[in-house]
Amino acid sequence: MTDTRPAPVGAILREFAAFLLRPCLLAPSGLRAPGAWRHLGIMVALHVAVLIGLLGPLIGFWQASFALPSPDAFGKVPPGLLAPIAVLAAPLLEEIAFRGWLTGRARALWPLACALGGGGLLYAGTQGLGPLAVAGGMAALAIAALAGWLALRKRGAPGWFAALFPAIFYLSTAAFALMHVANYPHFSALALPLILPQLWGGLVWGFLRMRIGLTASILAHAIANSAALTLAMLVS
Numbered sequence: 001m002t003d004t005r006p007a008p009v010g011a012i013l014r015e016f017a018a019f020l021l022r023p024c025l026l027a028p029s030g031l032r033a034p035g036a037w038r039h040l041g042i043m044v045a046l047h048v049a050v051l052i053g054l055l056g057p058l059i060g061f062w063q064a065s066f067a068l069p070s071p072d073a074f075g076k077v078p079p080g081l082l083a084p085i086a087v088l089a090a091p092l093l094e095e096i097a098f099r100g101w102l103t104g105r106a107r108a109l110w111p112l113a114c115a116l117g118g119g120g121l122l123y124a125g126t127q128g129l130g131p132l133a134v135a136g137g138m139a140a141l142a143i144a145a146l147a148g149w150l151a152l153r154k155r156g157a158p159g160w161f162a163a164l165f166p167a168i169f170y171l172s173t174a175a176f177a178l179m180h181v182a183n184y185p186h187f188s189a190l191a192l193p194l195i196l197p198q199l200w201g202g203l204v205w206g207f208l209r210m211r212i213g214l215t216a217s218i219l220a221h222a223i224a225n226s227a228a229l230t231l232a233m234l235v236s
Contacts (some may be wrong), residue, residue, distance in 0.1 A: 059193065
């Protein structure tokens with residue numbers, strides 16, 4: 001008989017800690033699996049508790065000690081678009097870009113490769129490649145991405161991806177955090193601790209993506225951004 005009792009909080013936290021110690025490929029359960037919503041809720045609560053109880057005070061102390069600037073990401077967005085971008089668009093796009101492909105399935109890795117190729121084309125466009133060539137290349141990559149998504153849907157993760165997964169997981173998490181240096185008007189090595197919230201978020205959302213699925217990581221990301229936006233409005 002299958003045990004359908006909800007997992008204790010301690011067991012969920014130990015599972016998270018074990019995953020961080022040794023990240024590995026998991027088969028996401030999906031939100032319809034028994035206990036999935038409870039798992040998601042506990043991880044969201046842990047994420048917010050660490051942000052408020054540990055990282056927030058730590059960052060406040062660090063900023064005050066070295067006269068570092070506060071983030072101005074919200075100030076770069078028109079007020080009417082702030083909530084839709086922060087709560088809807090950013091979690092969706094960032095989770096797809098940084099964690100959507102973490103299962104290593106070929107149908108996910110192929111569009112990622114095409115997207116990286118598109119980034120290379122855009123850079124080449126700034127270095128003198130003609131606009132027609134860039135547009136043609138982007139169109140070809142879009143067609144290739146769709147074709148690969150359809151053709152590779154039955155293939156699992158390649159062996160090399162599983163072997164390198166710990167490094168891939170942490171590199172993607174670090175890249176996600178480092179992207180947020182753009183939130184600050186001036187950034188230096190001394191200010192690196194200021195992106196600890198994004199690093200912590202990436203670890204939690206990466207685990208949720210692997211344990212439950214991409215929808216769970218998007219939801220958790222959206223909740224965190226909602227909380228951050230609410231706090232920013234209350235203190236402004």
